[in-house]
Amino acid sequence: MFSSKEAFKQRFLEKFEKMYSKSFAESTLQEQYNTLGQLVREFVSHDWIETNEFYRSNQKKQAYYFSIEFLLGRLLGSNLLNLGVRDIIEVGLKELGVDLIELEEQEVDAGLGNGGLGRLAACFLDSLASLSLPGHGVGIRYKHGLFDQKIVDGYQVELPEQWLRNGNVWEIRKASHSIEVKFGGEVQVSHNGQLMFHHVNAETVTAVPYDMPVIGYQNKVVNTLRLWSAEPSQFRPDKGDVMKYKRETEAISEFLYPDDSHIDGKILRLKQQYFLVSAGLQSIIRSYLKNNYDLLQFHQRVAIHVNDTHPVLAIPELMRILMDEHGFGWEEAWEITTHTISYTNHTTLSEALEKWPTSIFKPLLPRIYMIIEEINERFCKQLWMKYTGNWKRIEEMAIIAHGMIKMAHLAIVGSHSVNGVAQIHTDILKSREMKMFYEFYPYKFNNKTNGITHRRWLMKANPELTSAIKDAIGDEWIVNPKKLALLMDYAKDASFQDKIFEVKQCKKRSLAKRIKSLTGIVVDEQSIFDVQVKRLHAYKRQLLNILHIMYLYNRLKEDANFSITPRTFIFGAKASPGYYYAKKIIKLINTLAVKVNNDPKTKEMLKVIFLENYRVSLAEEIIPAANVSEQISTASKEASGTGNMKFMMNGAITIGTLDGANVEILEEVGSDNIYTFGLTADQVLAYQRNGGYRAHEYYHHNKYLHQVIDQLVGGFFSVTSQEFETIYDSLLVQNDEYFVLKDFHSYVHTHEKLGAAYNDQNSWLEKSIINIAKSGRFSSDRTIKEYADEIWKIHSSKQ
Missing domain, CATH: 3.40.50.2000 (Glycogen Phosphorylase B;)
Known part of the structure; x- marks a missing residue:
């Protein structure tokens, strides 16, 4: 990156002056951080371009990892480590009176994830690049992330996570690569030699990509994390309240996991999920066709991975694009889709397996709903052929049942691989949570134990x-x-x-x-x-x-x-x-x-x-x-x-x-x-x-346990006895669901x-x-x- 600390110092000071038009003696820590970040990002640009060109010219099959979360953490330190230049920069900055550790402290954790799901995705991107593998991330550029947590009088208080307050030095806005995503409206059918479906009177949202470099460990490989931001569309027909449309549009990429305890929140979450997969897939296919590749070979050149159920709408969306925009018949489109998409399950908790009410889904995504209905009907016919007369099994395995769309079922049916994330987890999926699907598709199930970088x-x-x-x-x-x-x-x-x-x-x-x-x-x-x-x-x-x-x-x-x-x-x-x-x-x-x-x-x-x-x-x-x-x-x-x-x-x-x-x-x-x-x-x-667990027995037969449980409601703490009554009840009244x-x-x-x-x-x-x-x-x-x-x-x- 730099031949010497002197070369680095010269480039650093030149960059600072160009960015801020003032002497370095007047600089703030934030300005110094921004300068270093810009310098590093500009330096990797050559390798970034070279990496993408290599993948294109060598016709490398590429994987795209779709995830609702990417919990990246701070990037300056890890980027310097992977570039192998930390030592020379640290010494150069020290001679300028700057502490590199203080600059790293200026960086705010990117508000793009919440927990293990997002951190796993971040580790995977690091490994893909460091192993020189052609694999990229696709996510949403949340303006506010989840929330900043403050503890006030012992209680959690949520504040907006304003991680973009000072911008994001690692991202490049690619407005020319924007995509239009449609919601609502109706589906019109026409007959012009074949059945054609047209999504009309829809509300259009513009998805603008922001690309971030994913730097491999000292190998000159730079992959891409593409994050999509929702913005108002200039192609939107005049439908009334422009400000309301703007607010509702920008809300799509405003927060990670909006509150879905009410119908508006559910609709917003569903919008987020479709926005992610539609923008991501349209962009991938547009890039694919630029290389004059045949869409019949799409699955031979592209792998789409859905990280948990949030991006599972990639299945019907890919079907829609292939059929409605490129004229494929159902069987051809299904063959390509199911050989392209793979799915990771992350839970054995039934409440965490997403389900969407058809009453919400159908009006918001009418064409996607039609495709899921067709997938479900064809799948149920397959089940009938194997389990003739077993209505209960078919009902339990159906993708749509009792007014709900079961996203995990759609994921299994529409993908070629279903993996758990630890051996015991995969075994439980096969023997309990997804037993019926494992019996029907044993060849799809496999284990990939998680890892960390x-x-x-x-x-x-x-x-x-x-x-x-x-x-x-x-x-x-x-x-x-x-x-x-x-x-x-x-x-x-x-x-x-x-x-x-x-x-x-x-x-x-x-x-x-x-x-x-x-x-x-x-x-x-x-x-x-x-x-x-x-x-x-x-x-x-x-x-x-x-x-x-x-x-x-x-x-x-x-x-x-x-x-x-x-x-x-x-x-x-x-x-x-x-x-x-x-x-x-x-x-x-x-x-x-x-x-x-x-x-x-x-x-x-x-x-x-x-x-x-x-x-x-x-x-x-x-x-x-x-x-x-x-x-x-x-x-x-x-x-x-x-x-x-x-x-x-x-x-x-x-x-x-x-x-x-x-x-x-x-x-x-x-x-x-x-x-x-x-x-x-x-x-x-x-x-x-089988039942048989009685929490009260353990409460009554262990004097120490009896004591601590009573203390939850018995004046042990300087709070009202009702403060922790919910916890007390969870153990004794609700029979301790988690065997504490x-x-x-x-x-x-x-x-x-x-x-x-x-x-x-x-x-x-x-x-x-x-x-x-x-x-x-x-x-x-x-x-x-x-x-x-x-x-x-x-x-x-x-x-």
């Missing part, structure tokens, strides 16, 4: 650990993460253990400093940093963690002979704005924190910290500092998890249920190096199938074993090193290579 989550987030690993085993693991297994030879090495201990303490000191600055609370850097950071949801069981802390607090208060290794429990989580129960859990964590942190009898042994507005950049500080990783979802409920992998890669020890990828982490590290507890997935499923009480004793006992193990530092450090060594399997490079080879059939541009 080690470039961000180890190299960028933890350069100290990266340096220690390089000193021990070299750097081949950077391009081949499985080589981390060479660290197994150092697991018992006292010198290497000392290095790992020092790295962890360094990261704990940094996090303790951050906690002090954010909350005013001083935490013991020698205590166990026990961390649960993830989306707030009942099945993830932050409540189990809280009840355990209450148990420890009670024991310390009441039993002079009871002692523990000092613990700092760290939480971070956002609750969906309309998720009342989850927001009560946040209030409970913060209320407990006030009590525990200010009790003179316990505050030296226990601290509870809730870090507001959990996001990628905060995760990069928290995860390297963790000693213990809480992965305690109800078995069978967590599809995979990726936080578990990030903690493992940074040397934290997992306490977790046998759920999601925890099962595969156990396979890798062995039972001595992970702490598992609680019901298995089979046991949970058996209880749900059932697993409580096992969880407490396992924590006791974990605490004792931590006191044997040599043994603990050995476990920590084994976890790091075995984490290479969970690199997203491995996951993406499996997708590329087995689903998308795309090949490296270096081959």
Whole structure:
């Protein structure tokens, strides 16, 4: 990028003056960040153009990953890392009196995602580019993202996430590549040799693309993340209130996950989803035809992947484009569509499998509805041929039934591949959630266990650990993460253990400093940093963690002979704005924190910290500092998890249920190096199938559990007794849907074993090193290579 630090400084200062027309001495940190970002983006432009030209001229099959979320985090640091220029820029800036770390702090996390779904998509883009694979992202450019979380008196308060306030230095607006997307109106049928369908009197929205470079690791490959923004169309016929049309149009890309507790919110969500796939597919096909390719071969040159059910309308939209705009018959269009599209399922929770009322869907997307109806009718005929007379099975498998369109059913029928994201998750899909579909389409189902990019989550987030690993085993693991297994030879090495201990303490000191600055609370850097950071949801069981802390607090208060290794429990989580129960859990964590942190009898042994507005950049500080990783979802409920992998890669020890990828982490590290507890997935499923679970029995037969549950409503906290009544009722009145009480004793006992193990530092450090060594399997490079080879059939541009 720059031949020397002097060359960089010259280019940097020239760029600053061109952008701001003032002397550098007058510059602000934001202006310095903008200058550096522009300089980096301009530098990669050549490789970006070359990459696209190479794909075109070599007729490379390309994959497009459609996702409603891309949780990118900050990009400056990761881009400098992948370009291999961080050191020279850091030195050059220092000589100009600028701290690179301060500039990185100026960058706001992109408000394009919420949780694991979006972070997985971001990791996948990084791996695609770093493996020199022709694969790109397609998403929505949300103006405000989800929300900024503030904690006020212990309650979550949502504020607009104004991540674009200072612009986005990484994006390029491509107005000339805009697409028109249609809503509402009617479908007219004409007969001109063949049946033709025309979408008329529609409301038109302009989709404007913003492209962001996705930079591969030191390989000159730059792929594209294309994000679509909704704007008013200049082709809209005059239909009245222009300002209302403008507001409704721009609302499509205003917020991630608009509140859908009312009909207007549902319509907006559906608009978002169709907007994404229609703009994305029209753009891909337009580019494809520019190269004079035959649409009959579309599936041989293009792979479309839908990340969860949000982009599943890609199936009928591709059918529409092929039939209505290019004259294909149904059978030809269906052959192309089903061989082009593949689908990842991310959940076993039935409430998370999207369904759309036909009463909303049909008026908004009339032509798409007609196509889905036809897909459903043809599919049901196939089912009738195989299951003649079995009306119940056909009804349960139908795409449209009882006035609802089932998006997961459409995804399975209209794609050539359906994958789960951890082996246990895929097995549950095949044996329970999608059993009937697996029996009908066994060849479509496969597993692709999730992964994380080690470039961000180890190299960028933890350069100290990266340096220690390089000193021990070299750097081949950077391009081949499985080589981390060479660290197994150092697991018992006292010198290497000392290095790992020092790295962890360094990261704990940094996090303790951050906690002090954010909350005013001083935490013991020698205590166990026990961390649960993830989306707030009942099945993830932050409540189990809280009840355990209450148990420890009670024991310390009441039993002079009871002692523990000092613990700092760290939480971070956002609750969906309309998720009342989850927001009560946040209030409970913060209320407990006030009590525990200010009790003179316990505050030296226990601290509870809730870090507001959990996001990628905060995760990069928290995860390297963790000693213990809480992965305690109800078995069978967590599809995979990726936080578990990030903690493992940074040397934290997992306490977790046998759920999601925890099962595969156990396979890798062995039972001595992970702490598992609680019901298995089979046991949970058996209880749900056969009944027999009585939460009251556990409440009455465990005095410690009885005590903490009573404390939820019994004046233990300085709040009204009604404050946490909803949580109390969820456990006893509603019979504890997520088996918190059932697993409580096992969880407490396992924590006791974990605490004792931590006191044997040599043994603990050995476990920590084994976890790091075995984490290479969970690199997203491995996951993406499996997708590329087995689903998308795309090949490296270096081959």
